[in-house]
Amino acid sequence: MEFIYTDSIGLTDLSVLEVGTQQCLPAMTFGPSVRDMYILHYVHSGYGTYTAGRHTEQIGPGGLFLVVPDTVHTYEADADEPWRYSWFGFVGTMAPRLALLAGFTSPTPVREAPPSGAAAALFADLMSLRDESAKELLLVGQLYRIFGMLAVPDDTPALQADVGQHVRKAVSYMNARYAERIGLDDIAAYVGLDTKYLCRLFQQRLSMSPYRYLTDIRMRKACRLLRRQMLSIAEVARAVGYPDPLLFSRMFKRTIGVSPTAYREKAKLESTAGSP
Structure with a gap:
């Protein structure tokens, strides 16, 4: 190596x-x-x-x-x-x-x-x-x-350029506002598209819904916060847009495969094991 x-x-x-x-x-x-x-x-x-x-x-x-x-x-x-x-x-x-x-x-x-x-x-x-x-x-x-x-070439340049532009705009919005209580209507309104059409664009470009993409962003941010061992589970939940800690815990386990508490404990053990 x-x-x-x-x-x-x-x-x-x-x-x-x-x-x-x-x-x-x-x-x-x-x-x-x-x-x-x-x-x-x-x-x-x-x-x-x-x-x-x-x-x-x-x-x-x-x-x-x-x-x-x-x-x-x-x-x-x-x-x-x-x-x-x-x-x-x-x-x-x-x-x-x-x-x-x-x-x-x-x-x-x-x-x-x-x-x-x-x-x-x-x-x-x-x-x-x-x-x-x-x-x-x-x-x-x-x-x-x-x-x-x-870089992926566009098969139909005029149409695909718009598709990519709308999806990138929605992705930027979600990355900036994931900690807030935003939903599909908010994302579609920011991009200026109908919600159903925005969902079709996301499926076409990313093979997932805007809701799934937003959830993935929130869970990635939550993993980082949990590894830092500084905030409570409820505080992590609020920091990534979930006022209800129980809902956050359900979504975290569904997405990551373990509970926030178990994830934090595993990260703590790995950190301890890696210390001199």
Whole structure:
């Protein structure tokens, strides 16, 4: 396994925290786990499976999969032909939008790289930047190149541009107002569309409803707050838009798979185990 860890240089739009490459052992498994950054993997050879929530996909050479912050995920190498992959770990205000533009959508953000072979070349060059004095900037530039290559082309430009614009506007609104008691009517009114039409656009673009997307945002934020161990469950609930702690607990368990209390306890144990 080879790693490059980087130092923060104040980039807020997009910042690469680590890159690496690994030839996995047969049946080697990572997770179930929750991370606080995005991790984009490219599979050079071999096979494995990626599970996000309750959805699992098998991935082979040329496949890409994205780990999304604050979501439970597991990936496992094939027992006969284990995969070799490289990855970027990154954060930033542009990260959700770049993931959307690159075609990584829920419930399982997986896609194939373009057939040109450019993705393989970009991921293969990562370790060559280890000794560069400005490696943080070079890695960010490399990641932007990858997302630019993966940007999903519009099949019908005039219509699809509007679709993407409306969905992005709704997503921005939800990311800014998730802590408030907003609903589908509020989102549709902000975008300027009928609620049913907005739902159709979300299904077309993201394969989920606006309500599901808003719930996912709230649960990701809740996971981060619970890991910090600073707020009560009721305070976390209110911080992510749920005045009723019982409703929050039901939605959290339905989405994440465990109760907020159990999630917090597991995070505390993991933190203690990782302490020197």
